[in-house]
Amino acid sequence: MRSSVYFYPTLKEIPQEAQIASHRLMLRSGMITQVTSGIYTWLPLGLKVLAKISQIVREEQNCAGSLEVLMPTIQPAELWEKSGRYHDYGKEMLRIKDRHEREMLYGPTAEEVITDIFARFIKSYRDLPKRFYNIQWKFRDEIRPRFGIMRGREFLMKDNYSFDLTMEGAKASYQAMLEAYVRTFARMNLTAIPVRASSGAIGGNLSHEFQILAETGESEIFYDPEYEKLDVNTLTLDRLQTLYAAADELHDPQNCPVPLDKLKTARGIEIGHVFYFGTKYSIPLGAYVMGPDGKQIPVEMGSYGIGISRLVAAIIEAHHDEKGIKWPDSVAPFKVGILNLNIKDAPCTQLCENLYQKLLQAGVEVLYDDRDLGPGAKFADMDLIGLPWQIIIGPRSVTSGQCEVKNRRTGEKTEMSFDDALHSVSL
């Protein structure tokens, strides 16, 4: 992609309304722009990142044996009346009426819709277990939206719903999701701590929230250092139940099993939440299957959310510096940026064009800054939008035959030949 035809309206000045790093950087790098309180348009650069994150989440969900569906944003009140939540959910639910005065709502979550689908199509224990997920826009009419996309009213969420015959089965589903989450966040260079949680409005009796560590996180969390050694091979539900981790409001220093000198503390951003809630929805919505003994059994359910749009902000909170974003490779909107320091210098531009074409041919996602701007502006913009690699080519490259390759994450700069540059960023 050429910068001259792309669209990323970068801002030199810090937008007044933005308080936290991710919000400021998303606005300044031209990823998003606010439409109204808590509601944003995703501009091309931001949308690209959102799509990359969605894809990673999707791959790990599929890998964990889940089936993707796409449920609507607008749901009928009727379904929520069955579960009792139409009354319970409160003002966070955006309620609307269609032209027939029928009560509708913009879905804040989708337990009712998916459970209804299950109830209508799945009748036998032989079809279990089943897990369905979708990646869809949700709306929660937050009392006070803030921090940009981090707490918007409209947000993109992956929500997965598991259906099992027994509680043991449900726990296996729960564990499969825990593992998928650890893998998912690891792929985004995030350290995630599954903190035991009260299950809130969705209800139930087993719940963990995933906090990802970032210095600017919203809440303080206290956790056993063993958490930092967790990976998918050592992570089991039983093991998790024995480890201590708590967010500040739930932290109880009196009854904390971890000695004070070992207890670790960090800032966390809640990015995912997993729940087991049994038959809370299956019974009222009629999600029963015929068991092996010929009896109707309400299915055991769980639900598992990941705030995808929030992840964009969370990744930035975890990976930025004073100049801008430092994208992990896996979610970067482009892998490489080429900076043509003087497009009016024909030989220099020729070098840039050649390299650009070679990178495209190699299948590398590249943003070529071919705009007629001074070098300073290009350096500043490229650091701001945070592509993992920068290849800097100026008139002096014409005589030296070298370009400068800069690693945005480490700041390391190396002069090398064009072939070497091509090779090193293609890895």
Add this chain to the structure above:
RNA sequence: CGGGGUGUAGCGCAGCCUGGUAGCGCGCCUGGUUUGGGUCCAGGAUGUCGGGGGUUCAAAUCCUCUCACCCCGACCA
């Protein structure tokens, strides 16, 4: 919803107290200049001063109603 604040050019702001018909920086357009960290010079365009009502010879400025947005708190992926 309670408390606080802000709405003036695309962005960041001054002007408001003490009423006299709108300004600065950045950005944008034109010409030139410069080209390895937001070059420099010259010229130029852009405003229902958030909206309604009122006071006044005269309102960005005073009064009043209203809307939007932001911040703190309670709630949340």
